[in-house]
Amino acid sequence: MIPEPQGDPVKDLILRFVIGGVVVSAFAALGDVLKPKSFAGLFGAAPSIALATLGLTIAANGKMYAATEARSMVAGALVSFLYAFLCSWLMLRRKLKAMPVTISALAIWLVCSISIWFLVLR
Amino acid sequence: MKVSANFSALKKTKWYEYAVRFLLGGSVTVVAGLLAKYYGPVFGGLFLAFPAIFPASATLVDKHEREKKQRAGMKQTARGRQVAGVEAAGAALGSLGLATFAYVIWKLLPVWNVAGVFIVAVAAWLCVSVSLWWLRKKHWRSPSK
Numbered sequence: 001m002i003p004e005p006q007g008d009p010v011k012d013l014i015l016r017f018v019i020g021g022v023v024v025s026a027f028a029a030l031g032d033v034l035k036p037k038s039f040a041g042l043f044g045a046a047p048s049i050a051l052a053t054l055g056l057t058i059a060a061n062g063k064m065y066a067a068t069e070a071r072s073m074v075a076g077a078l079v080s081f082l083y084a085f086l087c088s089w090l091m092l093r094r095k096l097k098a099m100p101v102t103i104s105a106l107a108i109w110l111v112c113s114i115s116i117w118f119l120v121l122r
Numbered sequence: 123m124k125v126s127a128n129f130s131a132l133k134k135t136k137w138y139e140y141a142v143r144f145l146l147g148g149s150v151t152v153v154a155g156l157l158a159k160y161y162g163p164v165f166g167g168l169f170l171a172f173p174a175i176f177p178a179s180a181t182l183v184d185k186h187e188r189e190k191k192q193r194a195g196m197k198q199t200a201r202g203r204q205v206a207g208v209e210a211a212g213a214a215l216g217s218l219g220l221a222t223f224a225y226v227i228w229k230l231l232p233v234w235n236v237a238g239v240f241i242v243a244v245a246a247w248l249c250v251s252v253s254l255w256w257l258r259k260k261h262w263r264s265p266s267k
Contacts, residue, residue: 029140
């Protein structure tokens with residue numbers, strides 16, 4: 001059985017915000033300094049949000065809750081593969097600009113992930 | 123191709139670009155937590171793999187590469203888009219490493235100690251991501267060439 005979240009929710013959210021911001025920024029900075037850029041791109045898909053939050057989740061809700069989140073994260077990561085592959089193809093082959101491609105493709109990520117949740121995970 | 127680090131690249135990023143990344147990273151982490159709280163861990167877990175920072179990073183790479191070429195006198199250049207596209211190809215491979223990370227957490231967390239699971243998961247993410255990158259470099263030609 002999955003327990004209900006414990007503790008002060010506002011404090012938890014502030015902590016998540018700060019840790020998430022720091023960890024995501026650190027991985028992004030790592031991607032900035034590394035060459036070649038295809039290698040740096042690996043860090044664009046680093047487990048930054050998971051590393052920032054899973055520890056807090058385990059502390060508040062237990063290991064089973066975090067393992068359940070990780071199961072869904074597998075699906076989310078596979079959809080991220082499709083997202084990044086599509087972005088790369090659109091920029092390199094279709095010669096489209098980075099900003100519109102990467103932002104509009106987030107809608108595809110959302111549709112695919114929510115579809116998988118609805119059809120498979122829930 | 124050898125992997126190297128160029129720390130002077132950090133100076134090219136402006137303070138507000140770091141701030142945008144921090145805000146995006148923090149916001150997505152909070153949203154993922156709220157979604158898990160209100161809709162349960164099965165739904166919220168999806169967002170642990172949300173490519174939140176990628177649009178900002180790709181746009182930044184595009185902008186910096188374009189500015190570099192423009193300083194060298196090239197007004198119209200596809201360099202920024204190409205480098206962002208190559209970085210996205212790397213992120214696609216990294217996503218498979220991310221899926222491995224999540225799989226290790228999912229399977230081992232209920233039966234192992236937390237620190238051990240995190241060490242194995244991060245090692246699995248790095249091994250899978252770097253191995254796939256190396257295989258791609260060795261066997262496939264870049265579409266930008």
